[in-house]
Amino acid sequence: MKSHDKEANLTTLQYRLYTNRAGYTEIDRIMRLCGQAHNDMIRRYHYLQDKGVSPTKIRRVLNEDNTYLKNHNQEWSDLARPILTGIQFRTERAFKREEEVEEAGAPKTKSPHQFQTLEINEPSKNHLKRRESDTKNPKGEVHIKGLPHLWFDADDRLDFATQPRVIRITRQGRILTLCLVVEAKPTPLPPAPHTIAGIDPGVKNRLTVVNEKGEYYTIPPLDNSPTEEKKKELQRTIQRCQDQALHDDRAYTALHWDKKRGKYRCRFHWYGRPSKKYLDARAQLQNCERKRQVRQSQHEHRFTTEIVRNHQTIAIEDTKLVNITKSAKGTAKNPGKNVKAKSGLNRSIREQRLGAIRDKLEYKASWYGREFIRVPAAYTSQTCPSCKFTSPENRPSRDYFQCQSCRTNGPADAIAGTNILKNGQKALQEKEINTPSPRSPTKSRPGAKPPAKATSQKLARARGLSPSGRKQQDKKGSLTQLEMLLLAEISPPKAGN
Ligand SMILES: [Zn+2]
Numbered sequence: 001m002k003s004h005d006k007e008a009n010l011t012t013l014q015y016r017l018y019t020n021r022a023g024y025t026e027i028d029r030i031m032r033l034c035g036q037a038h039n040d041m042i043r044r045y046h047y048l049q050d051k052g053v054s055p056t057k058i059r060r061v062l063n064e065d066n067t068y069l070k071n072h073n074q075e076w077s078d079l080a081r082p083i084l085t086g087i088q089f090r091t092e093r094a095f096k097r098e099e100e101v102e103e104a105g106a107p108k109t110k111s112p113h114q115f116q117t118l119e120i121n122e123p124s125k126n127h128l129k130r131r132e133s134d135t136k137n138p139k140g141e142v143h144i145k146g147l148p149h150l151w152f153d154a155d156d157r158l159d160f161a162t163q164p165r166v167i168r169i170t171r172q173g174r175i176l177t178l179c180l181v182v183e184a185k186p187t188p189l190p191p192a193p194h195t196i197a198g199i200d201p202g203v204k205n206r207l208t209v210v211n212e213k214g215e216y217y218t219i220p221p222l223d224n225s226p227t228e229e230k231k232k233e234l235q236r237t238i239q240r241c242q243d244q245a246l247h248d249d250r251a252y253t254a255l256h257w258d259k260k261r262g263k264y265r266c267r268f269h270w271y272g273r274p275s276k277k278y279l280d281a282r283a284q285l286q287n288c289e290r291k292r293q294v295r296q297s298q299h300e301h302r303f304t305t306e307i308v309r310n311h312q313t314i315a316i317e318d319t320k321l322v323n324i325t326k327s328a329k330g331t332a333k334n335p336g337k338n339v340k341a342k343s344g345l346n347r348s349i350r351e352q353r354l355g356a357i358r359d360k361l362e363y364k365a366s367w368y369g370r371e372f373i374r375v376p377a378a379y380t381s382q383t384c385p386s387c388k389f390t391s392p393e394n395r396p397s398r399d400y401f402q403c404q405s406c407r408t409n410g411p412a413d414a415i416a417g418t419n420i421l422k423n424g425q426k427a428l429q430e431k432e433i434n435t436p437s438p439r440s441p442t443k444s445r446p447g448a449k450p451p452a453k454a455t456s457q458k459l460a461r462a463r464g465l466s467p468s469g470r471k472q473q474d475k476k477g478s479l480t481q482l483e484m485l486l487l488a489e490i491s492p493p494k495a496g497n
Helices: 021-050 055-072 081-100 225-247 276-310 339-351 354-367 412-434 451-465 481-490
Strands: 010-018 117-121 128-131 139-142 150-153 166-172 175-183 194-201 207-211 216-219 251-258 263-270 311-317 371-375 400-402 409-411
Touching (some): 021 055, 021 081, 021 117, 021 166, 055 081, 081 117, 194 276, 194 354, 194 412, 207 276, 207 412, 216 412, 225 251, 225 263, 225 276, 276 311, 276 354, 311 354, 311 412, 354 371, 400 412
Antiparallel strands (some): 010 150, 128 139, 139 150, 166 175, 194 207
16 A cells, blocks of 8 residues: 655554444445446546547546436445445555556456445545544544444544545455555654665565664564464465365366466365355455565665665665566576576565665655665676676675775674665766756656666766676576575575584
8 A cells, every 4th residue: 555645745543343244244235336336437448449439538428327326226225435436445446556557457346346446536524524522542433424433543644634535445365455645744864874775685684774973773573473373274274174165065176277376276165155164264364464574674664764764765676576576486497596496586686675675764764854765786796896807706695795905894784884874885886976956956856767867877877887898697597696696695604504
């Protein structure tokens, strides 16, 4: 979920939403109804689009459809009109995205139980209310016609006097979440104690943060082992239920064509209603996974905020994860080496969620007026920060760096962080040279990237690539130097045993 908007300074507040026992059933019914309306709208849109009707005209047709539905359908006439408008807004947004974004495919219909979100854009004043009985812990209530009684624990972040832009109600199993998009005034941060931070992402440590004095600290990955064990246990339970059901002839398996993987996969189906044990285990598994995601993202928020708070400029590696986590499989004619090891490495790189961390750092930096720089990643882990000697032999072991030329040594992560910091400083200087007056009004052109940034990045990338004019190694089939080093980080040392 997008939790920020740079242009309009919007922020999203999230609250757990409560209702009574009958309310959950009622919400389920309404969500199903909305899912059907959503599917109808998508089909209608596709039909009109194929006939060559313009989007403005389609909008008019959908509006008329909704008015008809509201006036003639009993279930819809009991519900507030904004809910229907919200679904129409979502549909139009999906089709607009299809036109504008290259990777976005055509909007698809959803299975009704997949429809999990109600959205109300530009809600009226009466939709959110403060519960008057308790003033110490202000409780909020959501009043939308047709929805059951809903309440949440409001806090200081929410000002009932100002109107939110969007009210969003999301269902995840039995858990309801209220998201309010409100206008935010980011609290100004005190000046940072350190001018620049060099950040080296890794596998053993998620991040290593180095400041200009050469001090560094590491952020280890979150320990998920209790959750992982519980998940494995639940998966075993699910498997046992499925085996038993197959044995008792209450279920069957069938082959399905998996479009994404391009091969057939065996899938499990129940003839009738699944067993209670199976449903319980599956619900618990989903809950486990959701909790893990929440914990993970909270952890990320905590340390990214700390980094932004303590540094004026943040420099981080500009790694293209798609390139690094490419499969080593190769082709049938030319099979790659170390396929299994590479896939394991890829998984542990993806688990670090580097992209998510970088995004958080970037928007937080722009919020609080800090500078965010991406520096080229090439050879940062093999270059000596003091004499610039670059060689894979500078890393005698996975955690240790020793320059073969001038004998500078230290922990490998910290050395890489120092290199990133120095590249960041260089990029910053080039940026200052390229932009003669940093506070010129030209930089506030909305939607366009500042050109100085792009050129300075390009320059820095060109400079950082290869000091000795070495060509980039071919990544296909075999592991590159960088990947070998990363692999050494996660695999247990063999020499010790
Ligand atoms: Zn050196």
